[in-house]
Amino acid sequence: MKILTVCGAGQGSSLILKMNxxxxxxxxxxxxxxxxxxxSTAKNSGADLILAGEFHEDALEDFEVPVITVSDFMxxxxxxxxxxxxxxEKGE
Amino acid sequence: MxxxxxxxxxxxxxxxxxxxxxxxxxxxxxxxxxNLIEAEYIDAMIEMVKDKGAYIVITPGLALPHAxxxxxxxxxxxxxxxxxxxxxxxxxxxxxxxxxxxxxxxxDSTHTQMLSELAEFLKVKENVNYIKExxxxxxxxxxxxxxxxxx
Numbered sequence: 001m002k003i004l005t006v007c008g009a010g011q012g013s014s015l016i017l018k019m020n021x022x023x024x025x026x027x028x029x030x031x032x033x034x035x036x037x038x039x040s041t042a043k044n045s046g047a048d049l050i051l052a053g054e055f056h057e058d059a060l061e062d063f064e065v066p067v068i069t070v071s072d073f074m075x076x077x078x079x080x081x082x083x084x085x086x087x088x089e090k091g092e
Numbered sequence: 093m094x095x096x097x098x099x100x101x102x103x104x105x106x107x108x109x110x111x112x113x114x115x116x117x118x119x120x121x122x123x124x125x126x127n128l129i130e131a132e133y134i135d136a137m138i139e140m141v142k143d144k145g146a147y148i149v150i151t152p153g154l155a156l157p158h159a160x161x162x163x164x165x166x167x168x169x170x171x172x173x174x175x176x177x178x179x180x181x182x183x184x185x186x187x188x189x190x191x192x193x194x195x196x197x198x199x200d201s202t203h204t205q206m207l208s209e210l211a212e213f214l215k216v217k218e219n220v221n222y223i224k225e226x227x228x229x230x231x232x233x234x235x236x237x238x239x240x241x242x243x
Contacts, residue, residue, distance in 0.1 A: 008144030011200055012158040016150060016211045039144075054184065055147035071185040073150040074214050 001032040004047035006056065010038025013053060017073045021051055024080045030087075049086065051079070094213050095236040097206055102126055102171040103229055112146075112181045112189070113138055115173070116157045119192040122171035129196045130164030137194065141181065149183040151214065153224060154191045165196035168203045170210065174223065190224045213239065 005021055007014035014036035022034045035047075039059050042050055047065055054069040068082045102122050109115040120134035136159035141148060149155045159165070171194045178188035193210070197203035213219050219239070226232045 007147060008140060009158065009160055011160070011197060011203070012156055012195065012207070013147060013150050015204065015207050016156070016214075019208055019211045020215065053147040053150070055145045072152060074211075074217075074220070075151070076215070 001030065001048045002046065003032050003034045003049045003051065004042055004045050005034065005036045005051045006039050006042045006060075007036075007053065008038060008056075010036065010041070013073060014038070017051060017053075017070070017079075020073065020076050020079055021083075024076055024083055027076075027080065028083070030083075049083075093240045094209055095233065095240050097170045097209070098172050098233075098236055100229060100233060102169070103232060104172075105174045105229055105232070106176045106227055107173055108176045109179055112141070112155075112179050115155075115175060115179055115189065115192050116141070116194070119157060119171055119173040119194040122173065123169055123194055123196055126169065126171070128165070128167050128169035130166065133159055133164035133196060136160065136163035146181040146183040146187075149181050149186040149189055151220065152186045153178065153189055154186075154193065154214070154220060155181055155189045157192065157194045158196065161197050161199050165198055167198050168196065168206050170195045170206065172223070174226075191220070 005014045005017040018034050018036040025032045050065050050067045052069055054071045057069050060067045070078050116137050123129045137157040140159050148157050173192045175190055178190045180187045181189050
């Protein structure tokens with residue numbers, strides 16, 4: 001699975017989110033590659049899942065790729081439970 | 093080492109700011125005084141929020157303003173500013189902001205180490221809460237040094 005974290009510039013918030021998502025991926029033992037980028041390049045990134053701040057919800061609305069939004073980038077529990085919910089819904 | 097990036101020269105505590113723009117300006121001016129950015133970088137940080145929203149408020153009470161490297165960033169660097177009175181940035185959940193940590197990156201990759209250490213530090217809620225409350229720069233600097241020693 002390829003996970004992409006995105007933010008406006010693609011080098012600040014998304015990078016921090018990427019690190020925390022990576023921690024969660026390791027903790028859950030998922031076979032996933034985590035990368036970060038900006039919103040404008042996210043659409044054609046080939047990612048299976050996108051994580052972003054709640055702020056970007058509107059910009060990501062018409063994406064075909066599933067999007068998870070988080071409000072607190074530093075809260076690994078929030079990130080973890082949202083990724084787990086996503087995987088459950090996906091049936092994995 | 094967090095104490096390597098946040099030194100006595102780039103920390104200001106208990107600063108007054110009437111709104112989020114002034115908070116970013118004052119935070120950015122620390123980077124400018126330390127010769128890490130050109131003045132235009134500060135405007136670019138403000139534009140970024142106007143343009144893309146207050147998503148830079150990454151965790152309750154803490155904003156991380158920044159702009160693209162080509163907007164006048166000279167080197168990688170951080171500045172830390174705490175506000176006397178918190179201000180709203182326009183984030184639905186993480187407002188109001190008490191701590192403003194601005195950063196500049198010379199390019200898209202070399203700042204990774206700096207941000208990764210910052211993220212490690214901010215992940216611990218007690219650290220964020222400590223920064224929100226502390227009013228002595230000396231105490232904050234020794235807090236950073238102790239944190240680095242403990243790692």
